[in-house]
Amino acid sequence: MRYFIDFASGSLIKYGEELCGDNVEFYVDNDMSVAVLSDGLSSGVKANILATLTSTIALTMIKNGLTIEETVETIIQTLPVDAQKNIAYSTFTIVKITDHNKAYIAEFDGPETFFLRRGQIERIHYTETNICGKLVREASIDLKENDVMVFVSDGALYASAGQSLNLNWKWEDIAKHLKINVRDSMSALDIKNNLLGVCDQMYLFEPGDDTTVCVLKAVKPKKVKLFTGPPSHKEDDAKVVHELMNNADIRIVSGGTTSQIVARELGVEVKSSTEIYDKEVPPIAYIQGVDLVTEGVLTLSKTIDRLKSLSKSLDSDIFKAKDGASQMAKLLYSASHIKLLVGRSLNIANAESSFQRDLELRLHVVGELEKILVKLGKIVTVEYY
Known part of the structure; x- marks a missing residue:
């Protein structure tokens, strides 16, 4: 090995x-x-x-x-x-x-x-x-x-x-x-x-x-896959969910519409949580077979902040927190290989949101996430749908 x-x-x-x-x-x-x-x-x-x-x-x-x-x-x-x-x-x-x-x-x-x-x-x-x-x-x-x-x-x-x-x-x-x-x-x-x-x-x-x-x-190598954003073409939904579930040690889903796609393709339900551990990070959800389900761009942005803090701090207390961004940071940092599965469809449901206005914002956040993960020594690949 x-x-x-x-x-x-x-x-x-x-x-x-x-x-x-x-x-x-x-x-x-x-x-x-x-x-x-x-x-x-x-x-x-x-x-x-x-x-x-x-x-x-x-x-x-x-x-x-x-x-x-x-x-x-x-x-x-x-x-x-x-x-x-x-x-x-x-x-x-x-x-x-x-x-x-x-x-x-x-x-x-x-x-x-x-x-x-x-x-x-x-x-x-x-x-x-x-x-x-x-x-x-x-x-x-x-x-x-x-x-x-x-x-x-x-x-x-x-x-x-x-x-x-x-x-x-x-x-x-x-x-x-x-x-x-x-x-x-x-x-x-x-x-x-x-x-x-x-x-x-x-x-x-x-x-x-x-x-x-x-x-x-x-x-030992540890593979993590993260799926965020709905695909541009609905017919790719099944393809990207299959990729998410195949040959991975940890599976993360980020985004409300994205989680609905995964649940539908797996034939299960999204179970919401109302527990708030950090007022700046939306609550997580649960999907059977998926290790972590979070809100989209805001949680990804907060995850980036937590990962960046690792190089400036002499402790890793962020890994002990239970909010979605801290949990995502912990799972991503524990990985050796990370595959980001990124949908390029504009999320109409969040079009008016102050933190996810359009596709460009999502792609920018994913790009920043890729940069910090590479800087932390991870092998990162990105696939767009």
Whole structure:
């Protein structure tokens, strides 16, 4: 079985700075996953530029099959030289995972990657290669289900308030923390939030350095299908409902007219709910065989807001809420592969609504949903009817 790579990353910006000097890039398709973390020299704008250039170049070249030697050489030739220190410098960690569950790791001058298997920390066996005067560590790992890789920028090490270094928070101490706290039931997001939250506390919420945590976890694929909006042609109703119900682990229906179509084609009824958990989100409904039934564009918009908040928050409390948008966000985030089934018929019933005036609004919201899901590391396809 080819595992899906559950991915999450987050950063603490150095206190007093507006931009983070670390940058993370991630790419996933059906053949590979590639994650890159780069830490630019110093902090602020210059560090951000160095880190962004490094991570963007590395991601583009590695995912297109170029070697680490070619990648490092290109980075060295591209980075601007710091006028004061007369060097062009940015660390990097690159992880590429193929469809054969083999992980390739390349690191330059950053902390070693933490690798967890069955609740234990396993040290990675590296080889070192001199590339254009840079000593690069390389390693390969055959991944198994629930294996976790965690890589961090150096701000995570020795995190403490003030100018002194916390000698009780070395690499080995972080490894011990991960061993004690990481469970198979935790997602990459949970693990990231846990470790980054601890670092934030050690800095007394005023980070002395840019601090970034990236987590990759090998999990079984999980397919979610979401159907929203009636098809342009009524004769496609049966086709799209069949697609919704076929080969999916989770099924979501969004929209009043859409839910009526699904219920009719399945020969069941839509059961309404009057329970309101959030006054800004309409109540959910129920259809036998469907995991979640919600109102349309407004709930989709609120779902997007909740998904966007995941990258800014160190907790996932939204997953505990019972309103339709929070439930949808939780189901979508838990997925590896998401198929959006989008009808392009104008919803006459809601034509005068302040939040769903026409087809363009629905398509815009679906487009925004697709963007945030891709940004969160999901494999997303969209089919229009």
